[in-house]
Amino acid sequence: MRVVAKFGGTSLGNGERVNRAADSIAAAVEQGHEVGVVASAMGSTTDFLLDAITFEADDADEAEIVSMGERTSVRMLKAALSARGVDSVFLEPGAEDWPVITDEHGEVDVEATRTRAQAVAEAYLAKGIVPVMTGFLAQDHAGNITTLGRGGSDTTAVMLGKYMNADEVVIVTDVEGVMTGDPRVVEGARNVGEITVDELRNLSFRGAEVVAPSALSYKAADMNVRVVHYQHGDLLTGGTRIEGQFENLIDLREGRLSCITVAGRAIRNTPGVLAQLTTALADADLNVDAVSSGLDSVTFYVDADLAQEAETVLHDTVVGSDTLSSVTVEDDIAVIRVTGGEIPNQPGILRQIINPLSDQHITLHDVITSATSIAVFVDWDDREEALRTVQQEF
Structure with missing residues (x-):
């Protein structure tokens, strides 16, 4: 099975959690699955970097600065995988085979991204190599770093999962999946085993922070998307399964x-x-x-x-x-x-x-x-x- 796993900032918040993420990836690879990884910035790194910009920075400089969070994460994860004997490589904007391309308006260039994502799948996934890719970041046709906006790492994962013909995209985060209610507010909140993409999109736009709404637009009907807690430790089971796709x-x-x-x-x-x-x-x-x-x-x-x-x-x-x-x-x-x-x-x-x-x-x-x-x-x-x-x- 071909899987794209996205690890959110909380799931990479410290060395122990990076090790936990690497263990889950290594276990899936050992079982014979093809795994691609999308990594967010560790913990609150992006917020820290943004808060540190106390001067007038243009968009290009700001993108370069905030990109350092994701760039650090992919290097950490790649090193942790190598320590476990997993053949892996990290990819970031500027790399020759970086897949996510935006146009002059900052929107995803679908054809260019699809072509490059398929090339990454053939070069790495099909050969048993784990590509560890920066979430949230993109580059334009001139090679400048751009970003995908709020929830961009989720968008990266689901989009690349679709264009790489993945069987499943797994969003690893700090919640058990989709819950019947906010457990911080209501008693007895429990995990919802399955939910449709339309239901989740409405919840996401009304405050539920599970999967970024922009990511759900890329979900294909024949591609599973699951949300699991980083403590679960198994990329292939548990959590909430998101069903269906948007119909226009x-x-x-x-x-x-x-x-x-x-x-x-x-x-x-x-x-x-x-x-x-x-x-x-x-x-x-x-x-x-x-x-x-x-x-x-x-x-x-x-x-x-x-x-x-x-x-x-x-x-x-x-x-x-x-x-x-x-x-x-x-x-x-x-x-x-x-x-x-x-x-x-x-x-x-x-x-x-x-x-x-x-x-x-x-x-x-x-x-x-x-x-x-x-x-x-x-x-x-x-x-x-x-x-x-x-x-x-x-």
Whole structure:
């Protein structure tokens, strides 16, 4: 099996942890696996270097300085592997066979990186040699050092895993994997054995520091990605497995929706209002397609065939509440959803969708966003023109 293992800063935080990392790599190699390694800067080295820059440094100089953290890590790991009799080599920007290339805008040059990553796989992995590569760092076509931004080492690992045709990418970090909740806050948090890439992307963009969102965009459907704790000691088992890949889709829901809005001037200051409304719908076995909220209202989108029953249920809740004042229904709504892993990384993506619809004089009833999708609600009669307009933009 071909594995790319990424070791985060905490997992390389001192000599003991470097030895633990080297032991796990050596064990996988001894079992006959091909292993490539991506290394972050040891501990808080990058923060230390950035804090030490108390003068006006340009981007090129800053990149050179912060690169020293990763450059040190790969040398440490390579030396530890050599001490265990593992044939290895370290790779960093400037090396003839360095794989990660960026263009003039600082974005990854996909074709150049794919070609060079495949060459590294053939030169080292296929021959049983462990390449230990700097995470986070890249170089442009002129040979200047560039960086991949926050979470760049995760991005390096998953991207190279994809382009090297790895069977699995293992993110070695200081958490047990994806947890049901933050163990520092909630009691009884436990490891989630499996999670989809869409679920994790949404969690990552909302504060869960497990795998960098930018890395997940590179995950292929046939490549496993796992997150394990550095104390686990085994690269090939345990942790949380991330399933699937992002699909870029523009989808028009087939059936009509109805929009049911519940108003109440004290909604925003009254805990439990949303739970009260959704519980009433759930008890009536009524499914909700989407929910949006304002300062004084909550809107539910439901299948048009369920609208009358849903309105009755919500009206009963309104009548029995001191917080809520009224419920109203608007029929013949259509929804178009744009889904894709790169959505959060595209500046102006909402404008790219909304402005063309406005130019066509298509009224928007609502726009609901998440980390991986944008849902646009329009009149049912405008649905086909709205779909064509959005498709033309993507």
